[in-house]
Amino acid sequence: MVDLNITMLWEVVNFLVLMYLLKRFLYKPVMNMLDSRRQKIKGDLEQARRQKEEAHQLKEKHQSELKEARQKAQQIIDEAEGRGKERAQEIITEAREEAERIKERNLAEIEQARQEAADELRQEVASISMMVASKFLREKLDEKEHQELIQKYIEDLEAARLGEAK
Template identity: 40%
Template sequence: MYGLTDNLIIQASGFALGDALAQLFFFLILLVLLRKFAWGPLMNMMKEREDYISSEIESAEKSREEAARLQREASEELKQTRQDAQKIIEDARQTATKQEKEIVASARKEGDRMKEAARQEIEQEKEKAVQQLKDQVSSMSVMIASKVIEKELSEQDQKELIDQYVNDTGEEQ
């Protein structure tokens, strides 16, 4: 019933089936060996690479956050420094204004004191001059009186005598 061709097909199928089973067996062994010796280390290497990249990304993110924080701090410090500088300048202005007012007040006070001292000195000199004039007038009066007593003079002679004494006294000064 089966002819030669059918026998060959079965043999070919049988032979091919056996080869296919052998190839499947060797393929499965190859898969097991690849899984054990290549896939595991390859996956480990990929996992390590993934962990490394992840840690680098995390480190870069931390560095970026740190840089941003440092920039904020530097900005705040710069702002604070500017405020401090502005306060120092304002304090210096206020101090300068206060010193200016004190210097002007002191100069006015000193000027007033000098005016008062000069006025007092003038007053003293005036009093001295008046006293000297009184002394001279009294001594002239005494001299005139003594001359009048020595000689009785006419009214014209008395006037000339007084004028002469007044002129003599004016020349002595």
């Protein structure tokens, strides 16, 4: 049952051959695979970390750009608003001035027309007076009657509101 013989040598040779073959077919490829997997996972994690960082930076950049753009837009709007208000003010002022000018011109025209009307009237009155006077002279009216006649005529004119007496 227990006899030591040459089998021991065969078993040891067996073992050494098995060790050599397993080293070639099992340990080396498996350890290489484990190593390469470790490297890959490490690399992937590193890459993921880097990409995350990049994305973060990009996001921050975008946000700052957006903020800047918003500020710029606000600035433009403010400027435009300011300019618009200014322009409106200008327009209003101009319009007011124009209105004032038109009004003054109209007033002057009215004044002139009135003046002309008054002058015309005066001449008319004078000519009528002369006419009446000559008529009365022809009809030998006395001074007093003459005077009354003129006065009456003028009053009539005033009553008709043809102008202010000067």
